[in-house]
Amino acid sequence: MWEKCIFIKLIKWSNYLFSIKFKADILKFIPGQFTILRIKIRNNYINRFYSYINSYKSKILELYIHKSGIVSNILYNIDKNNKIFYVTKKSYGNFILPNKKYNTLWMISSGTGIGPYISMLKSDFNKNNNFKYVKILHSIKYIKDFVYLYNIKKIINNYNNIELFIFVTKENIKNHFNKRITYFLKKNNLIKYFGRNINIYNDHIMICGNINIINDVINIIKNKNIDYINKNYKNIFTFEKYY
Ligand SMILES: Cc1cc2nc3c(=O)[nH]c(=O)nc-3n(C[C@H](O)[C@H](O)[C@H](O)COP(=O)(O)OP(=O)(O)OC[C@H]3O[C@@H](n4cnc5c(N)ncnc54)[C@H](O)[C@@H]3O)c2cc1C
Incomplete structure (x- = not known):
C-alpha cells in the first residue's frame, strides 16, 4: 500500500x-x-x-x-x-469533475483548496465540453498567497469560457474583490459580479477549503432557492473539507 x-x-x-x-x-x-x-x-x-x-x-x-x-x-x-x-499506491476521494453536462461549473475555493482545481485544469479540462461556462472563485487573505495565479492564468487563456475571480480578504487590491466570496454570493444579482446567476437546475457547484466556506456557500445557496429541498443535494454540490 x-x-x-x-x-x-x-x-x-x-x-x-x-x-x-x-x-x-x-x-x-x-x-x-x-x-x-x-x-x-x-x-x-x-x-x-x-x-x-x-x-x-x-x-x-x-x-x-x-x-x-x-x-x-x-x-x-x-x-x-x-x-x-x-x-x-492508490489515491482517494470523490472530489472530481462531474461526468455530466452543466450550464455553469462553479469552482469555489479558499487557500490551498485551489489545489485540486489546478490538477483538473492541467488534465485535459472540459475535453467533453460538459460545461458551457466555468467560473473559478478563489479566496485568499493576501494577493501574495495566490502562488499559482500565473499558472492558472496561463491555462485559462487557452479557453474562452473560463473566468477567474479573486477575492482578497485582508488587503485592498485594485481589480479584485476585497470581501469574502460569501458576501457576494448573498447578493441578488450575481450577473453583475460574475456574468451569470447560480441556477441550481443547470449548474454544478464545487467547493474546496475549510468547513466554514463549505457550510456558508451551501447555506447561502439553499436559502436563496426555495426549491432546494426537492433537489438531490449531491447533484448540486461536490465538496472537499480540508479542515
Ligand atoms: C481530503 C483532504 C485533503 C487535504 N489536502 C490538503 C492539501 O492539498 N493541502 C493542505 O495544505 N492541506 C490539505 N489537507 C489538510 C491536511 O490533511 C492536514 O490536516 C494539514 O496539513 C495539517 O496537518 P498538520 O499535521 O500539519 O497539522 P496538525 O498538527 O494536525 O494541526 C492541524 C491544524 O492545522 C489547521 N489546518 C489544517 N489544514 C489546513 C490548511 N490547508 N490551511 C490552513 N490551516 C490548516 C487546522 O485548523 C489545525 O489548526 C487536506 C485534508 C483533507 C481531509
Whole structure:
C-alpha cells in the first residue's frame, strides 16, 4: 500500500505556504483526488491527506501545502531533515469533475483548496465540453498567497469560457474583490459580479477549503432557492473539507 517517495524539490512560497515535488510509483489518479502521506516521527507513523495538484499524466507528483501543524512543519523543512516519506499506491476521494453536462461549473475555493482545481485544469479540462461556462472563485487573505495565479492564468487563456475571480480578504487590491466570496454570493444579482446567476437546475457547484466556506456557500445557496429541498443535494454540490 505504501510507496516510498523520491524527493525532488521543495518550493517555499512564504513562511507558511510551500509545494513539494517528488516521484512515487502510484496508480493513475483522477484529478481532484488526494493521497495519504505518511512520515515517521520518533517511532510513530503519522498520516495526513493531501491533494495532488499535478496532471494525472505527470511523472512528477506535486502537493501544495499550508504549514499549520505537526506534519506540515516537518514537510516544510524536509530538505534539511530526513527526506523519507511515503504515499499510498492508490489515491482517494470523490472530489472530481462531474461526468455530466452543466450550464455553469462553479469552482469555489479558499487557500490551498485551489489545489485540486489546478490538477483538473492541467488534465485535459472540459475535453467533453460538459460545461458551457466555468467560473473559478478563489479566496485568499493576501494577493501574495495566490502562488499559482500565473499558472492558472496561463491555462485559462487557452479557453474562452473560463473566468477567474479573486477575492482578497485582508488587503485592498485594485481589480479584485476585497470581501469574502460569501458576501457576494448573498447578493441578488450575481450577473453583475460574475456574468451569470447560480441556477441550481443547470449548474454544478464545487467547493474546496475549510468547513466554514463549505457550510456558508451551501447555506447561502439553499436559502436563496426555495426549491432546494426537492433537489438531490449531491447533484448540486461536490465538496472537499480540508479542515
Ligand atoms: C481530503 C483532504 C485533503 C487535504 N489536502 C490538503 C492539501 O492539498 N493541502 C493542505 O495544505 N492541506 C490539505 N489537507 C489538510 C491536511 O490533511 C492536514 O490536516 C494539514 O496539513 C495539517 O496537518 P498538520 O499535521 O500539519 O497539522 P496538525 O498538527 O494536525 O494541526 C492541524 C491544524 O492545522 C489547521 N489546518 C489544517 N489544514 C489546513 C490548511 N490547508 N490551511 C490552513 N490551516 C490548516 C487546522 O485548523 C489545525 O489548526 C487536506 C485534508 C483533507 C481531509
